[in-house]
Amino acid sequence: MSRITELTAEPLDLPLTEPFEISLGVQHEAANVLVTVETESGVTGYGEGSPLAPVTGETREAALATAQAAADIVEGRPVEGYRALVEELRSTFPGMVSATFAVETAVLDAFCREKGIALSELFGGPPEPVETDMTIPIVGPEDATRRATAAATGGYEHLKIKTGNDVTEDVERVVAIHEAAPDAALKIDANQGWTPKETAEFADEIAERGIELDLIEQPVAAADIAGLADTRRRVDVPIAADEAVFTPADAVRVVREEAADIINAKLGKSGPLAVAEIVGIAKGANLDCMVGCMLESAVGIHTSAHVVAGTGAFSYVDLDGNRLLAEDVIDSGEGPMHEISGPGHGVTPENW
Structure with a gap:
């Protein structure tokens, strides 16, 4: 298995068909974060987080900054060591659940794509x-x-x-x-x-x-x-x-x-x-x-x-x-x- 060479994170804006109201507020769009990881074998993995401050405790800006900062942990690490990598991410960025979900998903996706298996x-x-x-x-x-x-x-x-x-x-x-x-x-x-x-x-x-x-x-x-x-x-x-x-x-x-x-x-x-x-x-x-x-x-x-x-x-x-x-x-x-x-x-x- 290969090492992760690059992590990128960017905003992902997704308008809704209709406003979505719950007891915690109204959303008109999903202001999400898309994370991509590249491995040295040329595989790309994708992950997404959907921060909502009343639920996850994060703004999109904070989640995006966290996902970008995660590059310092992820890059250069072997993709098959995903479990230790995820544990380090969550201990380094406690409470940043949307950001770490996006990064974790991208890493797992890359691992499975390199192995040629479905995530399930x-x-x-x-x-x-x-x-x-x-x-x-x-x-x-x-x-x-x-x-x-x-x-x-x-x-x-x-x-x-x-x-x-x-x-x-x-x-x-x-x-x-x-x-x-x-x-x-x-x-x-x-x-x-x-x-x-x-x-x-x-x-x-x-x-x-x-x-x-x-x-x-x-x-x-x-x-x-x-x-x-x-x-x-x-x-x-x-x-x-x-x-x-x-x-x-x-x-x-x-x-x-x-x-x-x-x-x-x-x-x-x-x-x-x-x-x-x-x-x-x-x-x-x-x-x-x-x-x-x-x-x-x-x-x-x-x-x-x-x-x-x-x-x-x-x-x-x-x-x-x-x-x-x-x-x-x-x-x-x-x-x-x-x-x-x-x-x-x-x-x-x-x-x-």
Whole structure:
């Protein structure tokens, strides 16, 4: 195997088809970071990070600067030593999760391309198709109906609904979506917007309307693990931890405090290698696993899909980020199925 000769990082601006609102704010575009690594054998690996300050704690400017600074660590290192390299990156740049995700992905992609294998094989399985849900942001009932109808018509059988502002308005949005797509499985994501009491009120009202939910994701503040555990005791719907889990140590804490039924192991928070560790912790504790995403192009989304296919560990898949873009970096298709391939994650950006 060869050494990494160059790392470059540049902005990747990706306008959205429509504004995307969650309880933490509104996005009109994805202001991402694209990282490229070159090896002495002529192989190129690509990685992407999608920083969002309220979630990842980074601005795009900070993530870009970190990714560029990572060249001092990466260049000259053998690509097959990716595990030690990733550990050094994360210890050198603690908390810069989007930047290190982008660099880690580029290095893993280059390694797999040199070996001629799909990234999924690094995690234990072939690159099989992966089915995602579709997310409906915080919108009024009429717009929610339109989006749910379009998703159902497009073949989506799983819908994720953003909530976390006004409980009454959130309930009406869920009711509208259920009426528009009555056969769809529904997940709720409050993005830290509620208290345990509000979550219980929401769950009770939804149950009274006769609507079943697959899960409620991160209803309370990320730091409030006690509140997350309290919420889990209050409601019958399975509770998922998302922003509460960035590292394997975070996952251990959630398990010990019996704070969740499901862990959302998102590559944009943790990186591929740490996600595999979090999956092991969750499975050892008999918790289900979910994979989520940020507003990433096919580079980030297909990377996550390879981890899903390789581990075979995820009961819930939320990898629709590139389906919300006005234009992807490749022609990645439409609908709920991600057709992935190798070598590496199989994506060579073209349209940017």
